[in-house]
Amino acid sequence: MPNVDLSALRFLIAEENRYMLTVLRQQLKAFEITEIVEARDGNEAAQALLTSEIDFAIVDSGMDPVDGLSFTRHVRTGNGIPNAALPIIVLIAHPSVETIAAARDAGATELLSKPVSAQQLFGRIQYSIKNSRDFVKADSFAGPDRRRRKDAALTQKDDRREKSVKA
Numbered sequence: 001m002p003n004v005d006l007s008a009l010r011f012l013i014a015e016e017n018r019y020m021l022t023v024l025r026q027q028l029k030a031f032e033i034t035e036i037v038e039a040r041d042g043n044e045a046a047q048a049l050l051t052s053e054i055d056f057a058i059v060d061s062g063m064d065p066v067d068g069l070s071f072t073r074h075v076r077t078g079n080g081i082p083n084a085a086l087p088i089i090v091l092i093a094h095p096s097v098e099t100i101a102a103a104r105d106a107g108a109t110e111l112l113s114k115p116v117s118a119q120q121l122f123g124r125i126q127y128s129i130k131n132s133r134d135f136v137k138a139d140s141f142a143g144p145d146r147r148r149r150k151d152a153a154l155t156q157k158d159d160r161r162e163k164s165v166k167a
Contacts, residue, residue, distance in 0.1 A: 004129045010035040010052065014045035014059040014068060015091070020114070024058060027118040031125070042071030049081055056125065057088045061103060069106040076107035076142035084142065085135040087128045091116060107143025109133075 011028055013036060015021040021038060028036055037052050039045035043066040045059060057075075059068035068090050078084035090108040092099050103111050110124045133144040 001130060003126055005032075006125065007032040007034065009033060009055040010037070012037045012039065012045055012048055012052070012054045012057040012059075014039040014042060014057065014063060014071060016040050016060060016063045020060070020091075024116070024121070027116070027121050030118060031122055042066030042068060042074070045071050046074055046081070049075070049083070049086070054083070054086065056128075057086055058091065058121075059088060060091045060093075061099065062093055069102055069108075072103070072106040072108055072143075078137075078142070084137075085144075087132075089121075089124055089128070104146060105141065107141070109144050 011033055013021060013024050013028070015024060015038075021040075025036055025038070037048045037054060039048050041063040042059065045057065046066075048054065049057075059071055061068040063071075072088050072090060075081050075086055075088065076084055087109040088107070089110045089112055090103045090106070091112050091114055092103060093114045095111075095113040100111060109128050112120055112124055133147075136143060136145050
């Protein structure tokens with residue numbers, strides 16, 4: 001499958017480290033992305049969503065005072081945010097089972113561990129676009145469906161729920 005043209009997309013980068021912010025900006029420009037909005041924490045990023053049309057967000061999980069996971073949860077709830085299904089890549093400096101699970105549970109579309117190479121970032125953006133998952137909104141979770149594997153048995157008319165009723 002050919003790569004998706006990213007040049008028309010508008011990106012938000014939320015990163016408190018100036019060096020990393022510059023690296024991410026340059027990587028996006030190398031992908032021919034021209035519309036880039038920058039924020040230094042999750043609060044500024046949320047404000048940017050209200051004032052700019054954004055198609056994709058890249059946020060650092062460890063920003064202060066409002067981190068990327070809090071920002072992601074805020075976006076996913078849709079309270080005053082125009083696009084609760086916004087694709088969000090969360091960057092994690094020190095990945096662990098706990099931080100990965102927390103980002104997933106916050107509603108991250110994709111995760112990347114720092115430092116981020118241009119190839120990794122490009123791949124995650126492309127993957128997110130080509131393999132978009134249904135948006136789930138429930139009492140305990142809002143975000144892209146956490147199931148990545150498309151199980152043929154579940155896509156058939158008689159899915160698991162119907163099988164359990166028949167039994």
